[in-house]
Amino acid sequence: MSDDLRLDPRADEAPDALQEGRLSRAFVAEVAAVLDSGDDDALRALVSPLHPADVADLFGAIPVDARAPLADALGELLNAEVIAELDDYVREDVLEALSPGEVAEVVTQLDTDDAVAVIEDLEADEQRAVLRALAPEDRADIEAALNYPEESAGRLMQRDLVAVTENMSVGAVIERIRASIDPATDFWEIFVVDIAGRPVGTMRLSWLLTAPPDLMVGDVMKREQTLIPVAMDQEEVALQFQKYALISAAVVDAWGKLVGVITVDDVVHIIQAEAGEDALKLSGAGDGDINEPVVESYKARVRWLAANLGTAMISSSVIALFEPTIEKLVTLAALTPIVASIGGNAGTQTMAVAVRAIATKQLTDSNTRRTIWREVRVAMLNGLTIAALLGLGVGILFNSVNLGGVIAAAALFNIMVAGLAGVLVPLALTRLRTDPAVASSIFVTMTTDTMGFLGFLGLAALVGVANLQ
Template structure:
């Protein structure tokens, strides 16, 4: 028997949410019901939730509870919930299901969502699930898996509405009602020629407001954005953003219509790509708190070891000037400031450059102009900070020569940092490497090494006897 208190809570699903998120007390109530083996009570709590909130619930409960939660909610764990699950959480949930149960879920998903699920499975698990699918569904998914990862072919769904331009509006309406699955969502109807090449589109608003006897050819919009099946998903997102698309036809090498990409899929891609770039800049891997600990360790440790190596380079440069540092301790206190400010300046330029590359703002056409712009910004920043540092150092240490040395070092290092911040991502891009992955390591190495070298080198040239 379900706890009456639980049933009362279930009648008010909004009480489970705080600012759009599941409250800690609600999650605790669900976990408590499961631990008490009160599956009926847990089901009553979860039943009123939106599929996206149920997916969040799976991510918030302990890993050991996910299998029991799936068992408790039963039919509420439907295709809509599976499609919303975090990748790592979905793996845990699917592990509790048989291949036939997974296949049953996939038959109720759009092709793109089904592919997103199966592409992360091991080869033997993939084969089991594919064998359990109906031949038509299996053929669609296998065809999608032949396209490169993170391409339009993987992102597109094959469920769409296409009609010839010889039809009238009345015939289109009849056709849609006769052949379209009611579960299929669409915002545009694609008009194709006899070879199934897209020649135009009809918006649903036009279909509803145009007299039935009007021919499709008379109202369709002939200009449209076509997405090649092998286009990278990041470029697809840029096309949607640039042309304000709701949906777009995907075409194969022969220009034939093979699928459609809709804006709801692109929103996920934009969020995913933006998050990936930020995490790559820090070397944090996927950055998913549901990722297994050892997988996270492997990703982060690689970059930490690389940073350790670049740190050794900076330490070696400091060691070259050990005599100067011993003669004037102020050099040891001030040198990290030069390196740190240069590093921050380089990271600012690098972040702007990586974003410009990702959004196609920075191309071969404006590379030189962008480099010159960043040099000017670096000079202005360098002059400002150098002047402030010169005055501060002179006032604190009572030595204008020392203030001048650190000012020159800081100015040159900030200019170098600006150049490194734009040139390192550009260089990586030219060699077909992801500039978001390794830029920060190289920029930090350059700014730290040059900061120490410039300041300690200038101090040695001037002579420590004039700086004390």
């Protein structure tokens, strides 16, 4: 067993369950075999040493039709911690095995943000049934969260927090926390509010524990703080945490009143999800979840493939215009894709940088022109280098200085176009209020292919086939 596994005492209880931090194939097969045998006690004994996150991974590793039976067999081992760790698509299959009352029982054990994540994926009638089974206070909190836009701070925030006024003593705050806060509640900061419930500052736990008990909160709190509007998009929330190195932040409503708190552990999930989402959007792969139903994956991907087919037809029409030239020198047909491919790769590089800069708010109105000029210079240097190498290689291979010069000029031209397209297309889509990660690749590829074909074949026709041989 590796040293990493021995850091977790439960790993010794299930030595064959994990390999390099992942469930082993042998363990998953053993679970499936025991599940088929109907021996629920043996199954629970096998699974009980696992961490909740590993139990969640187990549901993703077994066949889809085995998830509901596994949920039934695990009984109390399928707790709130496991439900919170499940992949969204896997969770849907697992929750189908639970009654509304059982789902409600799980939801009451979750933080508000995790509870909302569970309930928002249910069908409307299932949502109503689960909400009816909740205690009135829990139901009110979750219904309020569901009223906020998806992927907003209101959906992300937790409502369990510690808020005090600045005229309280440190000792009184400690006594209040001991008397009224559930020991299972995790918090790192205490929020200080005025009589209207508006945040006026924060106090870290370290300050609370080290300050004299008779000192007033107003004397030890920090008045500067970052407030998160309840409607702020979760991606912007993550940027705020990254920019200001936050551990937690108060969420306020339209009237500036404290309504919740967002903690850094939630933001880590956002950063991971948003980074993966942008990468998948650039490729047109939809959610990109291996547990996503086949039909949904098909619908997400086929529309972009169809759009790409249309743009490819435009590029092909350019080649058709130069058919007589290609017929006279077949070598052109072999070399044309090289120019388009180099331009496409250059455009993709620039586009990836631009999309990321837009997403992280690095590319703004104030530095747009500077950024465009920067990418033009980078493209020029890249173009000169690649054009020299390509022109020299083609000139030697085909024993034609003119052909080498034509393809070098076309490569330089197309890489310059790619540099411009890679930054201008995402900017244009942003101005049109369209996510640049979704459609940029199609338009950049169309531009580099079309201009690559046009530049190379146009120059070849202009120079003359006889001069290229």
